[in-house]
Amino acid sequence: DTAVSQTPKYLVTQMGNDKSIKCEQNLGHDTMYWYKQDSKKFLKIMFSYNNKELIINETVPNRFSPKSPDKAHLNLHINSLELGDSAVYFCASSRSDRVKYNEQFFGPGTRLTVL
Amino acid sequence: DQQVKQNSPSLSVQEGRISILNCDYTNSMFDYFLWYKKYPAEGPTFLISISSIKDKNEDGRFTVFLNKSAKHLSLHIVPSQPGDSAVYFCAATHSGTYKYIFGTGTRLKVLA
Numbered sequence: 018d019t020a021v022s023q024t025p026k027y028l029v030t031q032m033g034n035d036k037s038i039k040c041e042q043n044l045g046h047d048t049m050y051w052y053k054q055d056s057k058k059f060l061k062i063m064f065s066y067n068n069k070e071l072i073i074n075e076t077v078p079n080r081f082s083p084k085s086p087d088k089a090h091l092n093l094h095i096n097s098l099e100l101g102d103s104a105v106y107f108c109a110s111s112r113s114d115r116v117k118y119n120e121q122f123f124g125p126g127t128r129l130t131v132l
Numbered sequence: 133d134q135q136v137k138q139n140s141p142s143l144s145v146q147e148g149r150i151s152i153l154n155c156d157y158t159n160s161m162f163d164y165f166l167w168y169k170k171y172p173a174e175g176p177t178f179l180i181s182i183s184s185i186k187d188k189n190e191d192g193r194f195t196v197f198l199n200k201s202a203k204h205l206s207l208h209i210v211p212s213q214p215g216d217s218a219v220y221f222c223a224a225t226h227s228g229t230y231k232y233i234f235g236t237g238t239r240l241k242v243l244a
Contacts, residue, residue: 021175048230050230052234057236058219058236058237059234059236060176060221060234060236060237061234062231062232062233065230065231067230072230073229073230073231107175107176109175111230113230118164118181118183118225120166120178120181121178121232122177122178123168123175123176123177124175125173125174125175126173126174126175
């Protein structure tokens with residue numbers, strides 16, 4: 018009964034490859050996020066989708082393309098992987114109540130290592 | 133430009149004592165603040181939050197204090213327990229955005 022799940026948990030790949038990370042939430046939330054935690058431990062938002070619509074797109078290289086097939090899923094596809102893409106990627110979800118703020122629920126993270 | 137800062141990368145406290153974790157922010161537009169706790173190989177989990185209309189919020193052993201004039205918040209854990217050993221992140225956001233800005237975290241170690 019995992020709330021926010023990500024696959025895979027670990028991903029080791031060569032530079033130049035294309036890879037995807039999948040995220041699913043069973044909390045009934047309508048907003049989902051991708052965060053990147055780099056070697057300096059910054060947890061930085063990359064993208065956010067609300068009801069399958071992109072609402073946040075930080076200055077992320079266009080090699081990164083999020084896709085939300087439905088409200089429960091937000092996948093991250095990365096083309097032409099570079100060494101600097103090595104990081105832990107966290108998926109999160111939250112309700113989007115206009116009246117109050119809502120905390121985010123995070124997945125366990127995907128550790129991506131680019132060799 | 134780091135809008136949310138946690139200047140202490142680590143903190144060690146004896147079991148039973150108070151743990152105080154600090155967080156500073158620069159953006160005066162922020163009006164909601166959260167603390168998350170993270171164990172190794174897991175995602176952050178929500179701990180406690182505070183709105184800018186309050187200066188204190190308490191939940192069991194956890195209390196968050198907000199000083200808007202100083203743009204500073206702190207998390208107090210009393211009494212500290214070994215199971216509290218984790219990395220603690222503060223985060224901030226403001227109305228009209230889904231964007232949460234996180235600090236770099238403080239690693240708390242509670243010594244038995």
